Amino acid sequence: MNRIRKTGFHLSISGGVYKAVIEANKEGYDALQVFLKNSNRWEGPPLKDKDIEIFKAEWGKNPGLEIYAHTGYLINIGGEGENLVKSMNLLNDEMQRSSLLGIKYLVLHPGNHLGAGDEEGIKRIAANLDRTFEESAASTEILLETTAGQGTSVGHRFEHIRDIMALSSYRSRLTVCLDTCHIFAAGYDITTPRGYDEMITAFDSIIGIEKLRLIHLNDSKKDMGSHVDRHDHIGKGIIGEKGFELLLTDERIKHVDIVLETPVDDESSNSINLETVKRLSGK
Numbered sequence: 001m002n003r004i005r006k007t008g009f010h011l012s013i014s015g016g017v018y019k020a021v022i023e024a025n026k027e028g029y030d031a032l033q034v035f036l037k038n039s040n041r042w043e044g045p046p047l048k049d050k051d052i053e054i055f056k057a058e059w060g061k062n063p064g065l066e067i068y069a070h071t072g073y074l075i076n077i078g079g080e081g082e083n084l085v086k087s088m089n090l091l092n093d094e095m096q097r098s099s100l101l102g103i104k105y106l107v108l109h110p111g112n113h114l115g116a117g118d119e120e121g122i123k124r125i126a127a128n129l130d131r132t133f134e135e136s137a138a139s140t141e142i143l144l145e146t147t148a149g150q151g152t153s154v155g156h157r158f159e160h161i162r163d164i165m166a167l168s169s170y171r172s173r174l175t176v177c178l179d180t181c182h183i184f185a186a187g188y189d190i191t192t193p194r195g196y197d198e199m200i201t202a203f204d205s206i207i208g209i210e211k212l213r214l215i216h217l218n219d220s221k222k223d224m225g226s227h228v229d230r231h232d233h234i235g236k237g238i239i240g241e242k243g244f245e246l247l248l249t250d251e252r253i254k255h256v257d258i259v260l261e262t263p264v265d266d267e268s269s270n271s272i273n274l275e276t277v278k279r280l281s282g283k
Helices: 018-027 049-060 081-101 118-135 158-167 180-185 193-206 240-248 269-281
Strands: 007-010 031-035 066-070 105-108 141-145 174-179 212-217 257-260
Touching (some): 031 257, 105 212, 118 158, 180 240, 240 269
Parallel strands (some): 007 257, 066 105
């Protein structure tokens, strides 16, 4: 594939969703990820027409900027009962917000089975994704994000993602966001050439690299197989620089966009992480 990779950060929308686009343009990023509302609340005020207008105007200044939205953390379409009803309403709302802003891609943590087991959780998630696509007028593509495997989360094995897609009637609108911290915490060793190659080969054979839309590039504060999701600066965590060099120079995925969700300790954090990425990429 001849597409050139775009790289950027998840940025704050404090003060208005358009603020993230202004910052991305100022810093020269060509990829951006944002929340569409407070990520830890079920409801949020509707997007203001003026904010939508400014968002699109700022994006228009840099039309090559690829923008990804990330759903709120409360959504669990693998559950049941009242929580599922609220989750479905919120997911539909996020789809609508994406559509209003013109964002084509929405990242979603698949969900938690809450004790029902992986197989049942996978069935519920696939069915509820189909409901979302059927009920929403938005044409948004959903990116299923790989998870660390905390608690009863679904998505920490590539087979989970494959099976969700296989059960969906809307496979063409489902792609994948691979999070490096999450897959490492889930037990995929990407710190050595052999381990990394086994991981990417498994991804390709189980899901297919053509389904890989986005990479969340994050180091891990916790050990491989810990199932604990704690992001660290690139090369400063347990994955280390070698693992990221292997990924960043892999010709098989050189077209896949990268968004960093690394910690922001101070104003220089993003620039330091980006310089590390460039160096490990050989740029």
